[in-house]
Amino acid sequence: MPATELTENTEKTDSRPRLLMGPGPSNVHPSVLKAMAQPLLGHLDPEFLHLLDGVQHSLRQLFSTQNRFTLPLSATGSAGMEACFVNLLEPGDRVVIGVNGVFGGRMADVAQRAGAKVTRVEAHWGLPLDEEAMVAAIRSTQPKVVAFVHAETSTGVYQNPETIARAARDQGALVVLDCVTSLAGIPVDLDGWGIDAAYSGTQKCLSCAPGLSPVSFSERAIQAVSARTHPVQSWFLDVGLLDGYYGGDRVYHHTAPISAIFGLAQGLARVEEEGMEKRTLRHKEAAAHLLESLAPLGFSPLVAAECRLPMLTTLNLPGSVTNQGEANVRRSLLQNHGIEVGAGLGALAGKVWRVGLMGENAQTKSVDTLRSALEAELSPGA
Amino acid sequence: MPATELTENTEKTDSRPRLLMGPGPSNVHPSVLKAMAQPLLGHLDPEFLHLLDGVQHSLRQLFSTQNRFTLPLSATGSAGMEACFVNLLEPGDRVVIGVNGVFGGRMADVAQRAGAKVTRVEAHWGLPLDEEAMVAAIRSTQPKVVAFVHAETSTGVYQNPETIARAARDQGALVVLDCVTSLAGIPVDLDGWGIDAAYSGTQKCLSCAPGLSPVSFSERAIQAVSARTHPVQSWFLDVGLLDGYYGGDRVYHHTAPISAIFGLAQGLARVEEEGMEKRTLRHKEAAAHLLESLAPLGFSPLVAAECRLPMLTTLNLPGSVTNQGEANVRRSLLQNHGIEVGAGLGALAGKVWRVGLMGENAQTKSVDTLRSALEAELSPGA
Numbered sequence: 001m002p003a004t005e006l007t008e009n010t011e012k013t014d015s016r017p018r019l020l021m022g023p024g025p026s027n028v029h030p031s032v033l034k035a036m037a038q039p040l041l042g043h044l045d046p047e048f049l050h051l052l053d054g055v056q057h058s059l060r061q062l063f064s065t066q067n068r069f070t071l072p073l074s075a076t077g078s079a080g081m082e083a084c085f086v087n088l089l090e091p092g093d094r095v096v097i098g099v100n101g102v103f104g105g106r107m108a109d110v111a112q113r114a115g116a117k118v119t120r121v122e123a124h125w126g127l128p129l130d131e132e133a134m135v136a137a138i139r140s141t142q143p144k145v146v147a148f149v150h151a152e153t154s155t156g157v158y159q160n161p162e163t164i165a166r167a168a169r170d171q172g173a174l175v176v177l178d179c180v181t182s183l184a185g186i187p188v189d190l191d192g193w194g195i196d197a198a199y200s201g202t203q204k205c206l207s208c209a210p211g212l213s214p215v216s217f218s219e220r221a222i223q224a225v226s227a228r229t230h231p232v233q234s235w236f237l238d239v240g241l242l243d244g245y246y247g248g249d250r251v252y253h254h255t256a257p258i259s260a261i262f263g264l265a266q267g268l269a270r271v272e273e274e275g276m277e278k279r280t281l282r283h284k285e286a287a288a289h290l291l292e293s294l295a296p297l298g299f300s301p302l303v304a305a306e307c308r309l310p311m312l313t314t315l316n317l318p319g320s321v322t323n324q325g326e327a328n329v330r331r332s333l334l335q336n337h338g339i340e341v342g343a344g345l346g347a348l349a350g351k352v353w354r355v356g357l358m359g360e361n362a363q364t365k366s367v368d369t370l371r372s373a374l375e376a377e378l379s380p381g382a
Numbered sequence: 383m384p385a386t387e388l389t390e391n392t393e394k395t396d397s398r399p400r401l402l403m404g405p406g407p408s409n410v411h412p413s414v415l416k417a418m419a420q421p422l423l424g425h426l427d428p429e430f431l432h433l434l435d436g437v438q439h440s441l442r443q444l445f446s447t448q449n450r451f452t453l454p455l456s457a458t459g460s461a462g463m464e465a466c467f468v469n470l471l472e473p474g475d476r477v478v479i480g481v482n483g484v485f486g487g488r489m490a491d492v493a494q495r496a497g498a499k500v501t502r503v504e505a506h507w508g509l510p511l512d513e514e515a516m517v518a519a520i521r522s523t524q525p526k527v528v529a530f531v532h533a534e535t536s537t538g539v540y541q542n543p544e545t546i547a548r549a550a551r552d553q554g555a556l557v558v559l560d561c562v563t564s565l566a567g568i569p570v571d572l573d574g575w576g577i578d579a580a581y582s583g584t585q586k587c588l589s590c591a592p593g594l595s596p597v598s599f600s601e602r603a604i605q606a607v608s609a610r611t612h613p614v615q616s617w618f619l620d621v622g623l624l625d626g627y628y629g630g631d632r633v634y635h636h637t638a639p640i641s642a643i644f645g646l647a648q649g650l651a652r653v654e655e656e657g658m659e660k661r662t663l664r665h666k667e668a669a670a671h672l673l674e675s676l677a678p679l680g681f682s683p684l685v686a687a688e689c690r691l692p693m694l695t696t697l698n699l700p701g702s703v704t705n706q707g708e709a710n711v712r713r714s715l716l717q718n719h720g721i722e723v724g725a726g727l728g729a730l731a732g733k734v735w736r737v738g739l740m741g742e743n744a745q746t747k748s749v750d751t752l753r754s755a756l757e758a759e760l761s762p763g764a
Contacts, residue, residue: 028422074458254458
């Protein structure tokens with residue numbers, strides 16, 4: 001086997017550091033990287049379990065919930081999504097899903113694979129869900145589960161969860177909320193809003209490495225899982241089995257990703273040190289600075305101010321970008337300036353950029369760096 | 383929120399370093415820890431994709447396969463197991479599974495949840511599978527899939543895959559092999575043995591952090607997935623969707639766990655530098671030294687020499703251990719000496735220890751450290 005090839009690859013000596021201003025991952029603070037590089041502990045070591053207790057406690061704070069079942073699932077946010085649906089839905093169950101972007105659509109796909117009867121309530125990409133349409137669908141189909149996205153990463157749209165969640169609970173439905181991009185960037189209040197199951201990711205506003213999905217299930221949700229007549233289709237994501245380890249008995253289920261959890265503990269400590277009030281404000285200020293700074297270059301927001309996310313801004317592209325091919329400009333930003341911005345997804349591919357100002361990167365200086373790079377790339381002589 | 387609690391936890395200032403001699407995780411080399419602490423790259427960054435190409439190439443070498451579909455799945459080994467079954471099995475499909483320990487039993491559970499008709503061929507824990515019984519079950523049930531464990535982590539038993547795999551393929555069945563504990567400790571030869579789907583974990587003989595599962599599917603297996611009439615029940619583990627990203631088109635599916643893959647790249651480089659021949663010998667020598675060193679203390683191997691694994695030794699416990707309660711002795715080893723050894727699982731709980739000499743820890747000096755600690759804990763005056 002060629003011994004040198006990978007060694008060289010892992011050195012990455014000729015690369016410049018990246019400013020990650022796409023839809024995630026965001027840049028990880030050096031203290032979080034350092035935490036991940038600590039020597040390993042076993043997944044049943046009392047010292048690791050003590051740290052895990054602290055992580056679960058902090059995640060409850062961040063989700064604003066008393067939910068006992070709150071933990072860092074050992075896979076990315078999409079696995080967290082799947083955990084919610086495969087545990088709460090049995091074949092034939094009805095579910096209403098709001099779809100106004102890629103991740104609502106992914107929810108519908110995942111629910112369908114779990115054998116559920118899915119009612120999709122569609123809205124235009126770039127707009128929030130139509131609350132009246134959601135409420136009407138909930139009332140007419142009487143679903144077991146209602147699901148939607150808090151912060152749609154494909155469009156940059158914020159969804160106020162309150163009205164839809166209330167209507168769902170009034171009809172006895174369980175409410176699932178995608179908090180992948182919202183958690184640690186804007187307030188999340190699971191208990192206040194009456195959310196029964198939520199999931200997030202570590203690589204967005206938490207500014208940790210990708211690979212974990214914080215999830216939380218209410219007691220109502222746990223009871224619904226207990227009352228199932230079919231076994232959960234996924235062994236790996238079975239809430240009952242996960243609860244054996246994360247619930248306090250610490251019975252072996254799978255080997256927890258120790259290093260990633262070390263990093264998450266440090267990432268959560270940074271969030272707690274700053275406090276969500278300051279952190280929310282920081283995200284808002286950075287987003288406002290982005291729009292102001294790029295307006296003179298011809299970029300305009302896709303999403304109206306009242307439902308625009310601060311941590312992920314979807315920008316309509318000026319002719320100076322589209323004339324060169326937007327992918328070429330993104331490539332130049334990466335190659336010449338070390339800046340990553342995100343492409344449009346799905347219906348918005350080729351039409352917009354998605355600029356993330358998440359966690360550690362929610363800084364006006366990140367915006368200034370991007371503006372300078374764009375000025376250089378888009379100037380007539382470039 | 384209490385800002386100090388987690389910060390204190392992540393410091394771990396008062397703990398001694400651990401010698402991880404359980405069934406995994408094993409100790410991670412400092413260069414792998416350092417690789418994980420590199421600043422992040424995006425999951426679509428050409429530089430990351432180049433590194434990922436190298437990782438996939440190295441995994442093919444290590445699995446001894448030409449399989450194009452070979453990749454580090456973004457979750458632990460149990461998710462790799464689930465990926466094999468949920469892709470290859472449809473509801474009503476027949477599968478024959480060899481069960482002589484926890485992980486064969488887990489396979490049967492996972493296959494059942496996928497709706498398959500499972501024929502379990504049981505063998506005594508501590509013995510290999512009865513090849514004749516497996517072949518008879520394959521011939522009589524004509525299954526779509528035959529699955530068994532190469533290195534059973536719960537018992538320390540080695541299974542020669544050749545006869546069973548040949549019988550399965552002679553009947554047109556697909557063969558699934560659990561290589562969680564074998565990969566990078568003893569030779570794995572997927573193509574030579576005719577294996578169609580295999581999975582492993584990074585935290586055993588690869589000596590990387592837990593959280594990834596190297597998997598490989600043959601072209602026959604990929605064709606079987608393509609020919610399905612039902613969608614794969616898991617979106618996260620759907621081979622067709624995974625292939626969109628890992629197959630070369632690099633279409634976004636989920637955000638790859640960048641930092642863990644940085645670590646894996648370095649871990650694979652270390653394996654390549656040593657070479658599998660030397661590495662296999664090192665595991666064997668360490669295991670032989672373990673048995674010689676602990677025999678005077680009254681420990682004896684559960685498993686007969688001809689099917690005993692080198693990287694995971696299951697030891698019957700002497701009275702000097704059971705008289706104190708085996709869990710108490712394990713706790714003393716951890717607290718007083720920083721050494722972790724594994725408890726017995728399932729039918730062997732309380733009766734044996736599982737001592738891992740995996741990857742970086744497959745060293746005679748690890749054994750000597752354990753022996754000294756045991757001598758101190760088990761001496762009459764202790």
